[in-house]
Amino acid sequence: MVLFLKRMLLASLLFLLAGCGQTAAPALPTKEKAMKVQIEINASVPNKQPTKLTLQRQDLVHKLYTTISALPVVTDPNRPCTMELGPRYTLIFTEADEKTLIEAEAQRYGCRPVIIQGERQQRDTNPEFWKLLDQVLREAAPPATVQKLALLHNGQTALIDSAQQAQALYDALIKLPPVPEGDPHQPEKQSAYQITFFTAHGTLSGTIDKQYARLEGNEQARGGSYYVNDAFMQQVQDISKSAHYAPGRPDALTVTVSGPEISMRSFIDTQSEDAPIMQQLYTKITRLPQKAASCSTEEEKRQKKLTTTSLHFTQWGLPLLSVEIYEGEHCQQVLPGPGSEVQPDDEFWNLLHKLNR
The missing domain is CATH 3.30.1490 (Dna Ligase; domain 1)
Structure with missing residues (x-):
């Protein structure tokens, strides 16, 4: 009877493990053979050429190789995955004679699997793997000139x-x-x-x-x-x-607008026809007087009767000013920073609406 219960317990444990969608993966060659890793980064951006990096720091190469070796196999190929976009990384581990040890692809989208060339099943990843890969990418990137x-x-x-x-x-x-x-x-x-x-x-x-x-x-x-x-x-x-x-004098402005009847995103720089408006609007916002909060936009947000405009001014890539603007039937707010509100005037609204035309 005791032997029967032990067998039932073992069978239940195996069933639970299988239900998690993972199982042990096939063993790979020992980490000592991995002398370097070549990395090709393919971004989810049209017409962008892949970035190629090489890491020869032995401790990180071995740590990444060992981490990939320990990743479990995914046993449910039909599991639900997100529709997010992201890059994929081709990782080629080589031996001292440049012979390829293993080649793997890490996909930073969907269910984020690792696919090792020659294996029939994908491997599952975890946050620790992606933190390590980010560290490897930083270390492999060359110093800038x-x-x-x-x-x-x-x-x-x-x-x-x-x-x-x-x-x-x-x-x-x-x-x-x-x-x-x-x-x-x-x-x-x-x-x-x-x-x-x-x-x-x-x-x-x-x-x-x-x-x-x-x-x-x-x-x-x-x-x-x-x-x-x-x-x-x-x-x-x-x-x-x-x-x-x-x-500060902005040389670029990103405008994002969303509302009941509008959804747009635009970019303005010094070469754009709206460059003068960008400069005037930035100067105007920095000179508007501070005011205490006088209304709440929460109800109009819930009823989706609110137009929201986000302005992000930059100069030489430096973040000069970010402004959130809410326009509702009963409440209008201009927020140039957390806990800060300014009093808009007619000139401000005219300049803003010229950008949103």
Whole structure:
């Protein structure tokens, strides 16, 4: 009887495991054979060429290989998946003689599986896998060659044309101690500096505060989150003191409008016919007087009788101003920041509606 109960318990356990849609995966060659990993990133953007990276840092190569080896097989090919878009990563692990050890594809969309070439079933992923892959991507991305630097500090902007100064700050930033995943500290609500590095391949945006420096490498150049030290902050302050700051002047505006009878998104830059309106509207908003909240848009939001406009002004990739505007039958609000409301006038509404025409 005891033996029968044990067998029933084992059978139940196996049934429950199978019900989770996962099972143990076939064993792969040992991690010691993996000497490097070549990564091809295919973004879900039309006509964009794949980004190719190579990582030869042995500890990370082995950790990624071991993590993929331990991923369970998906046993339910018909499980429901989301319809989200995202990139896919081709990961080619090679041996010392450049011979391919395994080739895998990680899909950052749908059910986010990993597909290993030669295996008939997909493998399931978890948040730890994607955190590790992000770390690998940051480490594999090459250091950027920087041409100049833009700063936003205390509401004013400055452009540093010295490639030497800009490159020195970038090099110092990526040499800071990296912030590990799961760091318990919270970032500053308002960063002391917003930064943009200009490279031949585009811009890299970031922030610097008393504790952290962050840089979006966009999988094109080295970036990440780092702990700030006194020497680095002194370097930032020295560059800032020598810079010529001036009031911000937007060179780009993203407009998003949604409402009962409208849904649109547009981009305006200095070459657009609406560039003068962009400049006038930015100046107008910064000069509108503050006011206390006088109405609530919640009821009109629930009844879907509200038009919402989002304005995001930037200069040199720096975030100058973001404004949320609500237009309802009984309530209109202009919010240029959290907990901040300004009093619009007729000139403001005329300029805004010219953009939304």
